[in-house]
Amino acid sequence: MSVPAWPDELFEELVAGDVRQVAYVPDAGHKRLIERSLAAPGIEAVSLTTEEEGVAMLAGAFLGGQRGVLLLQSSGVGNCINMLSLPAECRIPMLMIVTMRGEWGEFNPWQITMGQGTQASLEAVGVLVNRVESAADVAPTVRASLALAYNTGRVVAVLLSQKVIGAKMFKKGDTK
Amino acid sequence: MSASRTLDRRASVAQLLRHRGESLLVSGLGGPTSDAYGVGDHPLTFYLWGAMGGAAMVGLGIALAQPTRRVIVLTGDGEMLMGMGSLATIGVKKPANLAIVVIDNGLYAETGLQEAHTARGVDLAAVARACGVTAEVVETQAQLDAVEPRLYSAPGPLLVNLKVPSVASILELPARDGPYLRSRFRTALLGPDCHL
Ligand SMILES: Cc1ncc(C[n+]2csc(CCOP(=O)(O)OP(=O)(O)O)c2C)c(N)n1
Ligand SMILES: [Mg+2]
Numbered sequence: 001m002s003v004p005a006w007p008d009e010l011f012e013e014l015v016a017g018d019v020r021q022v023a024y025v026p027d028a029g030h031k032r033l034i035e036r037s038l039a040a041p042g043i044e045a046v047s048l049t050t051e052e053e054g055v056a057m058l059a060g061a062f063l064g065g066q067r068g069v070l071l072l073q074s075s076g077v078g079n080c081i082n083m084l085s086l087p088a089e090c091r092i093p094m095l096m097i098v099t100m101r102g103e104w105g106e107f108n109p110w111q112i113t114m115g116q117g118t119q120a121s122l123e124a125v126g127v128l129v130n131r132v133e134s135a136a137d138v139a140p141t142v143r144a145s146l147a148l149a150y151n152t153g154r155v156v157a158v159l160l161s162q163k164v165i166g167a168k169m170f171k172k173g174d175t176k
Numbered sequence: 177m178s179a180s181r182t183l184d185r186r187a188s189v190a191q192l193l194r195h196r197g198e199s200l201l202v203s204g205l206g207g208p209t210s211d212a213y214g215v216g217d218h219p220l221t222f223y224l225w226g227a228m229g230g231a232a233m234v235g236l237g238i239a240l241a242q243p244t245r246r247v248i249v250l251t252g253d254g255e256m257l258m259g260m261g262s263l264a265t266i267g268v269k270k271p272a273n274l275a276i277v278v279i280d281n282g283l284y285a286e287t288g289l290q291e292a293h294t295a296r297g298v299d300l301a302a303v304a305r306a307c308g309v310t311a312e313v314v315e316t317q318a319q320l321d322a323v324e325p326r327l328y329s330a331p332g333p334l335l336v337n338l339k340v341p342s343v344a345s346i347l348e349l350p351a352r353d354g355p356y357l358r359s360r361f362r363t364a365l366l367g368p369d370c371h372l
Contacts (some may be wrong), residue, residue: 021240044240046269049261056230056262060202060237063222063358065366068237086227086234090354153355 006164007032009139010097011040014069017146019095020044021061021068023054029099029165030071037071051076052083058094059086067150069095074102074118074159075111081125084155088126091153095146096127097160104162107170119159127155135164180315185279185340188320189250190215192277192327192336196248199328200238200365204231204251206286207345208279212250214348219364223350223357229258232266232276239271239332242365246273246328253280253294260303266333267308275327275334276309285344295342304335315339 011033014022022037023046024030037045048054051072058068072080077098087094101108102115114121119129128148132141141158149156189211193201201221203212208231209223224231235249256263256278266274282295294300301311314320314336323336351357362370 021237044269046236046240046265049264052229053233053259053262053265056227056233056259057237057240059227059230060234060239061241062237063234063361063365064200064238064241065362065370066237066241083227083230086224086230086354089226090358092358 004135006135006138008036010142011036013139013142013146015040015042017143018067019069019146020066021046021058022071023048023057023068024071025051025054025073025076027071027073027076027099029073029160030097033071033097051079055080055083055094056086059090059092062092062094067146069097071097073099075114077118077121077157078114081121084125084127087155092155093149093153094155095142095149096155096157097142098157099160099165100162106162122157127157129157129159131159131161133161133163138164181281181339181341183315183317183320183338183340185281185343186211186214186346188314188338188340189277189279191320192324192338193248195324195328199246199248200242202231202235202238202247202249204228204249204255206252206255207281208250208252208255209350210345210348211279213350214346217350219360222361225352228255229262231255232259232262235274235276236262236266236269236271239274240269243271243273246275247271248327249274249276251276251278252285253278253282253300254284254286254292256300257293257298263304263307263309263335267304270308270333272332274332275330275336277327277336277338279338279340279345281340281344282342283344289342289344301335301337304337309333309335311335311337313337313339
């Protein structure tokens with residue numbers, strides 16, 4: 001499989017946007033972005049035990065004068081909901097980059113509930129949502145979403161469609 | 177309940193914060209926010225009124241952004257139990273400038289004095305140590321006196337498990353408006369140009 005260009009393009013947008021803290025719970029779709037963040041000297045990459053930790057941490061980042069991004073998969077959005085009351089109530093900006101599961105060609109039925117509920121849940125707690133359906137739109141959407149978040153003091157989520165990251169297929173005997 | 181819980185809660189917090197200087201303080205919802213305000217308001221205090229479980233991680237984000245400043249988190253045992261995973265995250269990240277004070281009354285006092293796991297054998301200091309966070313248990317005045325300077329000078333991450341009687345904090349209500357609390361903290365820390 002050829003290596004897709006969008007994760008590196010996305011990472012360059014984070015650097016250009018002066019993002020200094022990257023918090024994550026791993027998802028296969030974020031693999032490259034996590035590796036780039038861990039290797040970048042000017043970025044604090046923080047592995048979390050649960051996604052809501054990242055929401056609280058990035059609120060702290062803003063209070064301390066830095067910009068931050070949370071990398072998560074759609075199921076992790078469910079873990080964030082009450083913690084999102086903090087940036088919502090305090091008008092603290094941050095960017096969430098959500099790799100979608102439970103839609104386009106999904107294999108695992110357990111991803112459907114939260115995948116189908118992701119956008120509605122985020123919007124229910126005041127998060128602004130931008131969806132990306134093609135690889136070419138990833139970098140421009142991240143750039144625009146960072147601007148939206150930090151110009152207006154809002155939490156913005158970029159949802160990366162399974163069309164972009166590719167549906168994960170499992171076959172018996174696969175190694176990962 | 178431990179018979180050794182004799183330290184006065186508000187007085188202990190007052191002692192720990194009396195020489196806070198320009199250190200940055202985050203207080204967790206309920207009792208800890210009451211205590212932080214009750215011992216003296218400060219623009220470099222960020223009071224949480226919700227986001228239960230989040231206080232320590234707000235502290236981590238500030239600590240990473242401001243590595244030359246001491247960051248103190250004042251939280252409750254109930255809140256720390258909800259955010260127990262964050263002790264692992266903090267223990268792995270090892271911010272040298274972060275200290276967490278857990279006001280441990282063995283209760284969810286704010287919601288009607290219900291017993292918490294901390295009153296039933298769960299040891300937050302041991303959890304912290306297992307996560308790579310230095311932890312000190314404070315139950316006596318002598319221990320409080322000893323920990324006070326270390327709160328500001330010991331290499332972090334540090335957790336102080338402050339055992340206090342199983343009662344509620346005395347209610348003191350600071351400002352609740354989120355954008356105000358956010359902006360006064362950022363103005364005091366970063367200067368007025370941070371809003372431009
Ligand atoms: C997510 C969530 N669950 C429950 C509550 C209700 N609640 C508010 S304060 C609190 C207890 C906090 O206990 P602790 O941190 O030990 O502080 P104490 O009141 O004992 O000082 C609870 C359960 C809440 N605000 N948010
Ligand atoms: Mg308590």
